[in-house]
Amino acid sequence: MISNNTLGLDAIDLRILDQLQRDASLTNQALAASVHVSPATCMRRVRKLVEAKVIERQVAILSAERLGAGLTAIVEVTLDAQSADHLQAFETRVSNAAEVQQCYRVSSGPDFVMILQVVDMAAYQGLAHRLFAGDANVRNVRTFFSVKRSKFSPAISLPSATA
Template identity: 30%
Template structure:
């Protein structure tokens, strides 16, 4: 399936407001409600739309501190990578984990209540991850832009 202009308008609208009704969406993209619904179902079944979520306010949820952690492993064997990835995926405070090209092997996005809470997360979870050779943490001072919307 290749995306046409209507599909792109649907995806753009849903990225801005995923809870809008089919009726509102169909008006916004200039389609009948039934045609719009079929398009959305097709975008879902083809995997363009992976799911729908509620985006929570980190400050109100008590985790306003964002820390980016660069991790270098002791080795690059598949077993080491697999063990690390399985373990890091079980840490609730880790929002993202990316295998990287460059000086670090992984880049993590971690949320915490404050620096003391991050120290606890570091001691109890990050320092115990399998295969870790080196870790460097950088605290975000301010979020300049933050979006989940992909370019359509």
Template identity: 35%
Template structure:
């Protein structure tokens, strides 16, 4: 872990809240000059703490109203299968997250699709690209909390 001081933490909290704010606004919030903020941001980017800057979109307003969690089990655990699985999931824009899990579940996928027909298309596409022994899905009925902000 890098040496992150309290000022860096305040900058990171502010940027997580709104990465599009001006350096002047950020400086006021963290009690630093515009240039001092910029230097710290550049250092945090160079160290890899800041991986990128994005714009958060409203999925439902863009016609992607259904969130699905796919629970994947496989009998194959060879490196070539894993590479095929990684490539398949990385190439599918509906898939937002893929996690290799401990316990009974091998992989957990989070995806956004328009509706059940969209999920079926995603499912059919995935099983054509990679052999899976079991796929089950759970659909989000209500989103209670969704954030990209890390607890600093």
């Protein structure tokens, strides 16, 4: 759960954020009605949240399976050299691959954990060869393949949005 004190978010802001992370396609009129404010107030607050970078962007969440990219791989990568330059170079290179949906630098274990979305095993093997096998600094790659997605939600737990 995030703290709303540092950003000065009030109950209306939290209700707006809650609604938008459920359905960002709402019109301003519908959003305003659902959070019980005027459309002008709602638009002003959404603009403020965007300018403060609380709302980073609005996207559509697509069905990987229906679009033929049904293989999800969770990949751990350990590098030989972990200097800031080596970490940044690897991070930049893998982040440029469209199949890399998420990339995290982590501590106490591998250097990176990534979520990859590919068409099939052959596509994964090609991507792994391109991203990992060709990099002399990659010491170890450990991959887990999803057999079932039990939950997927990009929503952030917000403080109570009531009041």
